């Protein structure tokens with residue numbers, strides 16, 4: 049069996065905010081295998097964003113550890129974690145987070161440059177693949193929300209990362225556009241063996257997932273134990 053892309057072991061996060069700490073994660077564990085598409089649901093404040101920040105190496109766990117492709121994030125150092133983010137992780141956000149002064153092409157090309165690999169031809173190919181052929185020179189404000197999210201998907205997948213972390217990827221889109229985006233993202237990840245962890249409040253996201261997880265009070269639980277079964 050192949051080793052997991054992500055291994056989370058007994059992860060705790062206690063935010064120290066002066067007087068009493070706020071415990072966001074309470075000893076949670078999980079694994080993500082190659083090419084697996086996961087939806088992570090959970091109430092507001094249950095710890096989803098905290099987990100994403102820790103997986104991205106943007107914050108440190110209070111206890112426990114995370115391995116990305118067998119490497120313990122804490123042992124990598126700041127520089128190592130930055131390189132890992134640029135090369136092995138992709139990010140998709142609710143509000144797209146494209147650079148407004150760069151065209152669609154330039155937004156995607158920048159990600160490739162930061163990853164230290166790739167050619168302009170790859171950028172054209174990936175933009176065509178997400179349905180943006182002919183729109184490469186548009187700036188974000190000249191694109192619809194769905195199109196901007198397609199640029200963000202292209203930016204994430206162009207470097208073929210091990211894992212894509214998506215935080216509410218359809219939160220700012222209408223239902224039909226959101227479905228198209230989830231279909232595109234989940235099928236492309238499966239085809240290329242990229243893993244996808246999407247945090248979502250959208251129950252329809254479970255249709256596109258291989259596995260649905262629920263964050264309940266700082267602990268990840270499988271769907272069966274979840275607190276809010278969906279439609």
Ligand SMILES: Nc1ncnc2c1ncn2[C@@H]1O[C@H](COP(=O)(O)OP(=O)(O)OP(=O)(O)O)[C@@H](O)[C@H]1O
Nearest residue numbers: 063065070071072091092093094095096097098099
């Ligand atoms: N920087 C911080 N300092 C102190 N407490 C924090 C901090 N960030 C988050 N928390 C607390 O940790 C808990 C989990 O927050 P988190 O943002 O991870 O939840 P979430 O599931 O992503 O919520 P939402 O769906 O609303 O985005 C909450 O109780 C929150 O108040």
